[in-house]
Amino acid sequence: MxxxxxxxxxxxxxxxxxxxxxxxxxxxxxxxxxxxxxxxxxxxxxxxxxxxxxxxxSRDKENLTFANPVATLYDELKDPSLRNEVEALKQRVSTLESTVDLLNKDSDGDGVSDKFDKCPNTPAGTVVDGSGCPIKFPEPVEKNIVSESYPNIQFEFDSSVLKTESYPTLDKLARELRESNGTVTLDGYASAEGTEAYNLNLSKDRANAVKQYLVNAGVPASSITVNAYGESNPIASNATEEGRRLNRRVEIKK
Known part of the structure; x- marks a missing residue:
């Protein structure tokens, strides 16, 4: 070795x-x-x-043994035309940097540069649009509750079908809800005939029947709340037919 x-x-x-x-x-x-x-x-x-x-x-290709890229670049920069071109490029870069700095300048900190800000010096935290001007939000419209009392909507025995005599009351209610953009609560009830579970479903169907009428009359469904209480909270005795008739109802509440 x-x-x-x-x-x-x-x-x-x-x-x-x-x-x-x-x-x-x-x-x-x-x-x-x-x-x-x-x-x-x-x-x-x-x-x-x-x-x-x-x-x-070929003699057009330089021998890589003696090639020095850095020296070659330096030699080329001795050419006046190349040197002038490099200086021109430096000037363009400097101009672009100044333009970028100008576009980034945001004196009032609203996210819109001063060059495009049509409303300068807006207070800190102000929500602005693309032109830097404050956005004017509409005042929230509060939904009003129905402003007057309405009679109960009565139903026949074991029925959730609206009586024609209820139409004028519901038409008036629908008109007021549309004009005031208000809300209403519908509480459904039943008399004490049948099982509690059956009466609970029946009271719900009655409240939904009133709601459907109001929706068909142009009231937004989101403005109507439906509750079902079955045979609870009677307003009259279930021992008499007259009392049971009064308990088959939907109450309209403000």
Missing amino acids: YVPVGVGAKFKLSEVVALNLGYTMNFTDEAFLYGPSAVNSKQRFANVYGGLEFTLG
Whole structure:
């Protein structure tokens, strides 16, 4: 085994010819490389070389051995026309940077640059539109509750069908709800005939029948709240037919 250690140099004589010189020392692990020796030590040998290198191919292409891109760039900048072009590019970049700084400037901090802000110096926290002017939000319209009392809507035994005699009351209620943008609560009830579960569903159907009439008359469904109470909260005794008739009702509440 041997390890070569060397140094060399290459000199450019022309665009196609180069002088190549070098020296190499080869270190071995052999004490008898040249035969028996009185000195018992590792032996070595050296090489000295010199030669000419010729670059083949088109002369339009530079030999990469001696190419220096940085030096080439520096040489090109010595050209007055290239230097003027670089200076012009620097000026354009400087102008663009100034324009960007101007566009980013927002003195009142409303998110719209001063160049496009039609309402400068708006107070901090003001909600503005794309032109920097405060947005005027419409005042919230509060829904009004129905302003007067209405009679109960009565129903026949075991029925959720509206009576024609209820139409004038419901028409008046619908008109007021539309004009005032108000809200109303409909509480459905039943008499104490039948099971509680059945009467609860019946009272719900009665309240929904009134709601459907109002919706058909132009009242938004979201303005109507429906409750069902079945046979609870009677307003008359369920021991008499007259009392049971009064308990079959839907109450209109403000």
